[in-house]
Amino acid sequence: xxxxxxxxxxxxxxxxxxxxxxHFALHGREALVYDPSPDEAARAEIERxxxxxxxxxxxxxxxxxAAGEVx
Amino acid sequence: xxxxxERIVVIGASLAGLAAAQRLRERGFSGALTLVGDEPHPxxxxxxxxxxxxxxxxxxxxxxxxxxxxxxxxxxGRPATRLDLSERTVALGDGSCLxxxxxLIATGTRARPWPDPEEAVLDGxxxxxxxxxxxxxxxxxxxxxxxxxxxxGGFIGFEVASTCRDLDIPVTLLVRDAVPLAAAxxxxxxxxxxxxxxxxxxxxxxxxxxxxxxxxxGRLVAVTLKDGERIETDCLVAAIGTLRxxxxxxxxxxxxxAKGLRCDAFCRVLRExxxxxxxxxxxxxxxxxxxxxxxxxxxxVEHWGNARAQAETAAVNMLAGDASAMRRxxxxxxxxxxxxxxTIKLVGLADGADSFAVMHGALEERRLVAAFGKDGRxxxxxxxxxxxxxxxxKAAIRERAPFPLIADAVDQPRLLVQEP
Numbered sequence: 001x002x003x004x005x006x007x008x009x010x011x012x013x014x015x016x017x018x019x020x021x022x023h024f025a026l027h028g029r030e031a032l033v034y035d036p037s038p039d040e041a042a043r044a045e046i047e048r049x050x051x052x053x054x055x056x057x058x059x060x061x062x063x064x065x066a067a068g069e070v071x
Numbered sequence: 072x073x074x075x076x077e078r079i080v081v082i083g084a085s086l087a088g089l090a091a092a093q094r095l096r097e098r099g100f101s102g103a104l105t106l107v108g109d110e111p112h113p114x115x116x117x118x119x120x121x122x123x124x125x126x127x128x129x130x131x132x133x134x135x136x137x138x139x140x141x142x143x144x145x146x147x148g149r150p151a152t153r154l155d156l157s158e159r160t161v162a163l164g165d166g167s168c169l170x171x172x173x174x175l176i177a178t179g180t181r182a183r184p185w186p187d188p189e190e191a192v193l194d195g196x197x198x199x200x201x202x203x204x205x206x207x208x209x210x211x212x213x214x215x216x217x218x219x220x221x222x223x224g225g226f227i228g229f230e231v232a233s234t235c236r237d238l239d240i241p242v243t244l245l246v247r248d249a250v251p252l253a254a255a256x257x258x259x260x261x262x263x264x265x266x267x268x269x270x271x272x273x274x275x276x277x278x279x280x281x282x283x284x285x286x287x288x289g290r291l292v293a294v295t296l297k298d299g300e301r302i303e304t305d306c307l308v309a310a311i312g313t314l315r316x317x318x319x320x321x322x323x324x325x326x327x328x329a330k331g332l333r334c335d336a337f338c339r340v341l342r343e344x345x346x347x348x349x350x351x352x353x354x355x356x357x358x359x360x361x362x363x364x365x366x367x368x369x370x371x372v373e374h375w376g377n378a379r380a381q382a383e384t385a386a387v388n389m390l391a392g393d394a395s396a397m398r399r400x401x402x403x404x405x406x407x408x409x410x411x412x413x414t415i416k417l418v419g420l421a422d423g424a425d426s427f428a429v430m431h432g433a434l435e436e437r438r439l440v441a442a443f444g445k446d447g448r449x450x451x452x453x454x455x456x457x458x459x460x461x462x463x464x465k466a467a468i469r470e471r472a473p474f475p476l477i478a479d480a481v482d483q484p485r486l487l488v489q490e491p
Contacts, residue, residue, distance in 0.1 A: 001136070
């Protein structure tokens with residue numbers, strides 16, 4: 001998958017850490033670091049994180065090198 | 072420009088380029104959409120490159136997520152070389168030529184190269200802008216250099232210094248000014264970050280510059296500072312700002328120079344004679360636009376949030392037909408930086424502020440929200456590890472509310488207004 005977090009929006013509520021603990025972490029009080037390219041197997045967890053974010057800062061789409069390209 | 076476009080070309084396969092493409096599809100554009108990029112990579116995210124990617128956390132692949140319905144054609148690894156406004160075409164480096172009904176120019180910036188070309192090519196001398204840069208520098212850091220010397224007192228320099236300390240690599244940070252980060256954050260907050268950096272073991276040198284580099288067999292071995300001191304190092308990162316990618320527009324008739332590509336409030340690119348270049352828009356780091364939050368002073372904002380917001384506004388306006396239906400780009404500049412475990416955020420632009428007040432928390436706690444004033448008006452607010460309070464200030468900045476917003480309140484009996 002591919003993941004991006006809008007860190008202007010992120011306010012460190014840390015819900016993504018609970019939803020997907022292997023792919024999101026806090027360094028210090030509110031510096032979010034995350035896996036931008038998690039394995040497809042983590043899809044359910046990542047989608048839980050997307051939904052759990054109270055400020056809607058996380059965007060994720062399935063990993064597909066041809067995603068969005070003209071055939 | 073009333074006819075609905077059939078072919079839209081985006082120059083810059085970047086955060087801005089991708090954001091525009093997504094918004095065009097969301098708005099119902101069903102024609103041909105082409106994204107051109109000079110790098111071989113599909114659009115990727117840059118902020119992690121100076122932080123977790125260098126540190127080797129998680130994946131180094133920061134390719135931005137693309138929705139399956141984007142239906143865009145990517146032409147990667149070839150730069151745009153020429154714009155022809157009368158023919159409405161863009162020539163690419165591979166000799167091909169793309170016709171457009173609407174064009175978005177989002178060519179961004181590149182790292183300012185080290186000024187001495189012989190020193191710039193030494194092994195062990197780096198700049199950091201793209202994914203390939205991060206991969207090269209990351210490999211160097213993972214091999215544990217003896218000492219990293221960072222040149223430049225901006226956010227990239229501090230973020231890389233923080234990463235080096237996380238990796239337990241000795242680091243010297245050379246800042247030309249007397250206070251780091253002062254243009255962005257003011258001297259008080261800039262000074263605070265400098266203090267934190269020193270506590271975390273960064274050898275921070277203010278008002279310090281390099282006189283020359285020393286090499287053996289083409290490899291950097293030491294630098295000599297202007298004050299004569301010699302520092303042994305096998306890794307130097309020049310984080311000395313950016314240059315706008317406008318050279319390819321020379322002779323096209325649009326207003327473009329080192330300050331950026333001039334556009335109007337609707338992201339429409341202007342010609343040298345001041346008229347609108349029909350069908351041509353700009354967004355992101357390369358664009359220079361009238362900022363409604365600063366009396367329409369022209370500004371180029373090199374931040375993630377602006378790249379996305381401006382691209383989305385440009386996309387909407389590309390489909391608007393005529394100017395009466397267009398939306399003004401009125402994004403309030405914002406950014407974040409993560410370093411030494413702290414999260415620093417800013418909304419508005421603090422450059423030019425004449426007053427400063429801590430609204431919550433305290434400098435000594437390193438946890439605070441501060442507001443910036445200019446001529447009695449609120450122009451910006453910054454937070455350190457207090458991001459939840461920051462959005463509350465956006466409305467006041469948009470309104471340019473009186474500064475300070477409140478004084479002698481029961482919870483802030485000693486609000487102190489100082490110089491920034």
